[in-house]
Amino acid sequence: MADGHGLLAGLKVLDLTHYVAGPYATRLMAAMGADVVKVERPDGGDPARHIGPYPDDEPHPEKSALFLYLNTGKKSITLNLKSEAGRGILQRLARDADILIENFRPSVLPALGLDYASLAASNPDIVFTSISNFGQTGPYRDYAAREINLYAIGGLMYITGDADREPLQMAARLAQYGAGQNALVGTLSALWHRENTGEGQHVDVAISEYLATTLENALSMYSYTGANFPRTGNRGYGRAAWGPYPCKDGYVGVIAGPDHRWPAVAELMENASLADPRFDDRAGRAAHAEELDGLMLPWLAEHGKREIFEQAQHLGLAFAYVASPGDILGWEHLRVRDFFAEVEHPAAGRLEYPTGPFKADAAPWKLEPAPLLGQHNREVLVERLGYSTDDLVRLREMDVV
Amino acid sequence: MSSALENVRILDFSRIWAGPHATKLLADMGAEVIKVESTRAWDPHRTIVGSGNLPDGERGSDPWNRSGWFNTLHMSKRGVTAELSHPDGKALIEELVSISDVVVENFRAGAMARRGLGYEDLRRLRPDIVVASMPAFGNSGPWRDFIQYGIGQEQLGGIASMNGYLGEAAPVKSGVNFGDPISGAHAAGAILAALLYRRRTGRGIFLDMSQLESTVGVVGEHILGFQMSGRAPENVGNRNAVYAPQGAYRCRGDDSWVTIAVGSDLQWHDLCELMGSPQLADDSRFSGVLARHRNHDGLDEIIRGWTRDQDPREVMHALQAIGVASAPVLSSEGIFSDPHYQERGLLELVDHPSTGPYLMPGVAWKMSMTPGEIRWPAPRLGEHNDFVYGELLARTESEIAALRSQGVIGTVPDGMGEG
Structure with missing residues (x-):
């Protein structure tokens, strides 16, 4: 890489991912300086381009917020992998890549002759990462799943929502983002192994298993006691003061922590009854949850979320509030830390993007606009692979690119 | 190594x-x-x-x-x-x-x-x-x-x-x-x-x-989305902006549920056949994804009626066989006893x-x-x-x-x- 500054500068990533999970992994790689070439289908590209929100609710494949966010800093080429010429180009790109990452259904790439075994034949030290709903093996391997089905099979849904109502999915795409994060960890672990030994390998990430391994103590609890971790709505672990509560202008996180600071809640809410020693520990707050809520709710109803949050924090309490995207964009704290970066995109215009999950002076985030569909066909095919301009025209006419 | x-x-x-x-x-x-x-x-x-x-x-x-x-x-x-x-x-x-x-x-x-x-x-x-x-x-x-x-x-x-x-x-x-x-x-x-x-x-x-x-x-897409539209997403429960029907449906047994997400008219048609109600596929209340969104409550009731006496894993297998995305809502016990997780x-x-x-x-x-x-x-x-x-x-x-x-x-x- 010319700039050479990112943590992953110089790394060559061939990106066959779409939607969310894989693209988030490669977004992080690109923002850390890796050279990411994203391969999209010529007819419409990454389906995320066709999911909103859009500016003024006007669908446009170059203006999808989901696509723009997840694909910053990548190069886009279009390839029809169902054509022999398309597959040939992909094989050439794979020969030169450090990493190939894909999230097709497990049967797709083997049918095209583009699976790990085939591509490793000409690039044995490639790290090849597959992300799928259920993994590359097992009886559900070829089953279809949307986000809701993943929360269901992954165990998070059963414990989310009210005890006497239906279990709830998560509205944020946590399953796919999280699997993308695991894919990054698995891929970079494999890369580290390759740096040490010269040996490549195949990494198999299942989105369902990401969820099933982030259930806190739900699985150990079942192992230890035979009891299922229950659904407890906004009373986390059945406790009071471990969840969102209504306040004057929204919802505030009354979070009883650290435990020894509980008496400060009485000070905050100007109500000595809250300092009753029965409420001092978690077990006591759980046993007297309704009574405790009854003492807090009237005060909360008269105070605003931001005010409660900051006052509580100044008393050493870990309160929070339910923030909307607009709230988050307005926080001075994030501004001071330069968490947002302005990115100018030729179709979508100038927007503020979240940068990434860490700050490092020596390795700032590299946020460049998401690519237009096929924007880098010429750069990649002609300048890198040495096809002629005539070849490119022919490939276009054959609907390969 | x-x-x-x-x-x-x-x-x-x-x-x-x-x-x-x-x-x-x-x-x-x-x-x-x-x-x-x-x-x-x-x-x-x-x-x-x-x-x-x-x-x-x-x-x-x-x-x-x-x-x-x-x-x-x-x-x-x-x-x-x-x-x-x-x-x-x-x-x-x-x-x-x-x-x-x-x-x-x-x-x-x-x-x-x-x-x-x-x-x-x-x-x-x-x-x-x-x-x-x-x-x-x-x-x-x-x-x-x-x-x-x-x-x-x-x-x-x-x-x-x-x-x-x-x-x-x-x-x-x-x-x-x-x-x-x-x-x-x-x-x-x-x-x-x-x-x-x-x-x-x-x-x-x-x-x-x-x-x-x-x-x-x-949630980065929503940070961008807010700047584009000035709006933030609202609670949708178990529904989806595109797929319909989508939801969690009660099954046989205590606190037992299955999730279903229908992605196309063809899938809806096949689901109607599977439920033994092929006439529903031609019912104007549910033909086309827009109609299914409008009449989602009614759809939910019909699907609930079908899943109510069934085992959630069996519903999944039956739906997956016709290409419809479905999975049981697994408790910890369900995860421990699931054949896929066991094999993996x-x-x-x-x-x-x-x-x-x-x-x-x-x-x-x-x-x-x-x-x-x-x-x-x-x-x-x-x-x-x-x-x-x-x-x-x-x-x-x-x-x-x-x-x-x-x-x-x-x-x-x-x-x-x-x-």
């Missing part, structure tokens, strides 16, 4: 879930993680009360070594104790820093510096050290001294604002404290990227990882000396050449003092005995009596 990260040593000061989740992922990949606690300040997860944290609810003689929360997150790590306020304890830790590749901590901002272990101190001990510092709000900015846990990050990070039952304003928290695994996995990825950077450049790095920013990172080896039998053998969640993904593995159970408090101080720091047995008698190291939390 059988583990990917065999030659990586991580000194881990982190507590609870976010930091320990990061080092769990790296330990699963073979890193040598040394968790630092003391007999005065141990990971609070060791002594959390309730929530099925102890085998059969029994405290045993050493309850701090029997915690399910702790023992799930610390498999394959080593555990040492060192009293940092004692000069000999400080010296042990400084020596460990000098032979480590990475330091991880998730204390509040500034806490490490107050212990004499800020980035500059660490760099003096090990010039190319990689430091992942994970305070709730990062190491700078007006909220740097605020504190927060995973539950609050769900709220501040934007996740809760769109999560709830259809048509209701109230947010619903996730069943876990989800900010933690988000920040933990981000940290693991960043640490590996930093190690590759160090390998390339010879330079260490300080990673200032705000758990708040980490959480906002997984999700759960592993881990024999912990203080609890006996129990099934625990294993490695979160598969690798063909360096499959991750659970090498040993979570360490008992100070379990690896002898190994780490004896083998790695070459302290003699009598030196270690002296550290023990001075209370610099130990295996029993203060105030908890003889173990």
